[in-house]
Amino acid sequence: MRFSSHATLGLLAATVSNAFPRPYDESPEMISPSGDDAETLAQLATYAQDVTNSNLPDAKRGLKGKPGSCNLRNLSVRREWGTLSKPERKAYTNAVLCLQNKQSRTPSSLIPGAKSRFDDWVGTHINQTTTIHYTGTFLAWHRYFTWEYEQALRNECGYNGTQPYWDWSKTANTSLETSPIFDGSEYSISGNGEFIPDKPDIIVGGQGLPEFPIPAGSGGGCVTSGPFKNMTLNLGPVQLSLPGGKTESNGDGLGYNPRCLKRDLTNEVNRRFANATSVVRNILLPKDVYDFQMTLQGYPGTNDIGVHGGGHFTLGGDPGRDLFVSPGDPAFYLHHSMIDRVWWMWQSLDVEKRTSAEGISGTGTFMNQPPSANTTLDTEIDLGFAAGKPIKMRDLMSTTAGPFCYTYL
Secondary structure (H helix, E strand, C coil): CCCCCHHHHHHHHHHHHHHCCCCCCCCHHHCCCCHHHHHHHHHHHHHHHHHHHHCCCCHHHCCCCCCCCCCCCCCEEECEHHHCCHHHHHHHHHHHHHHHCCECCCCCCCCCCCCEHHHHHHHHHHHHHHHHCCCCCHHHHHHHHHHHHHHHHHHHHCCCCCCCECCHHHHHHCCHHHCCCCCCCCCCCCCCEEECCCCCCEEEEECCEEEEEECCCCCEEEECCCCCCCCEECCCCCCEECCCCCEECCCCCCCCCCEECECCCCHHHHHHHCCHHHHHHHHHCCCCHHHHHHHHHCCCCCCCCHHHHHHHHHHCHHHHCECCCHHHCCCHHHHHHHHHHHHHHHHHCCHHHHCCHHHCCCECCHHHCCCCCECCCCCEECCCCCCCCCEEHHHCCCCCCCCCCEEEC
């Protein structure tokens, strides 16, 4: 479905001209969010909701879908963390803690360090990292991964809600540690790590690409407050970026390596790479999925880590700065729900094209190294022992098709 009227198209065209007075190739550090960008993002979310609803059957309107198909009556709604009530937030974190206390399903011969159901997801992500980033499956794989995690919280731990998301544009305008999501209260997703002073910058790039610094944050040590202050991280690290340009690893990251969850919340990274302007640009400027997902992940060789890297490096710490082990921080799933929400909004601008084969670009390996086959609608995604059966890309392209029936508010 394309824009339904010239009026809507004109509205967004005018919004673009107001929101982006700067050239597209301007460095991200020169971009600052504005009230107009926040309003544009709200308009895009409303438009995506309208498109989603208009394409679903509704018995009240005499529209009927196939038995068991997604419709307006069974459509679930994912909401931003700060809009949840305190009991709803507590129910979510209690379910995550429940998952962390359940026995792993992954055989120890495959992932020796996996001790809990929570670890099953971390281990799967470690094993597939080089085939699910800068690949044709990046967006759909993480959509399915996050959805199956949500189902485990519901089916194995009695959670009745939906997967919440972290709207980076909101924390970019306030501050991380004063936001409902990271304020460290019992109703948060836990707060910052213990403060470690005089940390040098984090160095991004290398391995043949230009290096550039991003600042360390206001924590750095073990998380000291909130539901996950006593959490044990069992797997990794694999490629953990440390202040000063060093990295840390524990072999392939699959061995047992118990340690605390660390965070280094970094407002400057949030405000530089994952503000309202960044999100709006990522939705409105790319005209094909290649540009969309490369902008989102950050074009290699530029001083831009995209909103995807922006969220991970805003969290910082261990495993936040480790591409392989990042699901070890419970905030990962709120971050990737926002990634999915951005994709959902971008898809809504041309549903027919962007949920079809034209909505896929890339191969099965990281930046096509080593060279591999193109991803297609028939490419299968397999989450291993974390959850589910192998599923084809064609069933993951829409939030209201295949196994999915959800939208975002």
